[in-house]
Amino acid sequence: MQWTDEGVVLGVRKHGEAGVILELMTREHGRHLGLVHGGRSKYLQAVLQPGNTVQATWRARLDEHLGTYQVEGLNLRAARLMGSSMALYGLATLAHLLRNFPERDPHFALFETLTVLVDHLDDADLAPALFVRFELAILTELGFGLDLSSCAATGTERDLTYVSPRSGRAVSAGAGEPYKDRLLKLPGFLIGQTKANRPSEEDVRAGFALTDFFLHQNVFDPQGRRAPDERARFVALATAGDE
Incomplete structure (x- = not known):
């Protein structure tokens, strides 16, 4: 199994003497973990900082395995x-x-x-x-x-001022006035x-x-x-x- 995707670094944790488990939020594969060999090297530590965007290639023998990552920095915004x-x-x-x-x-x-x-x-x-x-x-x-998008009580799309805590729908100022103490702004x-x-x-x-x-x-x-x-x-x- 192998794929390459773009991902934002969410976190890392140590694995063994030199590796890390890298957690990415990827574009195509969701939140995905993988082992990075040598991930605690000076170079990779700078790349694998939360908030950075990387290109990651994941490989594993079976899809359900943890697998390994090879990563390359794309947007190293973490330093900023x-x-x-x-x-x-x-x-x-x-x-x-x-x-x-x-x-x-x-x-x-x-x-x-x-x-x-x-x-x-x-x-x-x-x-x-x-x-x-x-x-x-x-x-x-x-x-x-x-x-x-519209008032839960009247259907109007104008003067939306509140949100119903029950339904999660918007409520207009007029419809919500009698209940404003129970509504969210x-x-x-x-x-x-x-x-x-x-x-x-x-x-x-x-x-x-x-x-x-x-x-x-x-x-x-x-x-x-x-x-x-x-x-x-x-x-x-x-x-x-x-x-």
Whole structure:
């Protein structure tokens, strides 16, 4: 068995005296692990940093085997990201979220969302909103996607202001007014209502509150787990202006 694919490094762990087990989120083969012989060499350590994009060739005698990777760096952005605390917490959080998917289960659209996010993870203007959209994409790929296209009560596509915690559907301002204390806020940047390059801190907080609710309800709580501590640290930095 053999294939070659592009992947974003999620993490590594030591294996033997010189090797590592490399965890990638690949374009065609999903989250996939493999052994890298000599992965602790000075050269490969620089390549196998979380956030880098690599070209990986995986080989194994049988498909169910761990197999081995040969890797070549394509976009070594990790050196830049290491200078940002926000980016480091973001990398840890996105890796944790991606581990909710079974190994070797492809998610093409999610991979594209991931690559855009890691390209801008140290950008205080872009990273917060991109991360909210990434978490929404996680929910969608897990089968818990939100419907923000029209009001759950009236069907209108205008003046969408809230999200129902029960259905995950948008609710207009008029329909939601009597129940607003029980609804979640829908930030405008998720439905194209924000023209500024950077959404307001209030809207970004609302976006993270929205994804936090549905991630806990549908992903973490059923497994008896909580969101990683790194997520709270990332959100704090992402909603506090420049580092």
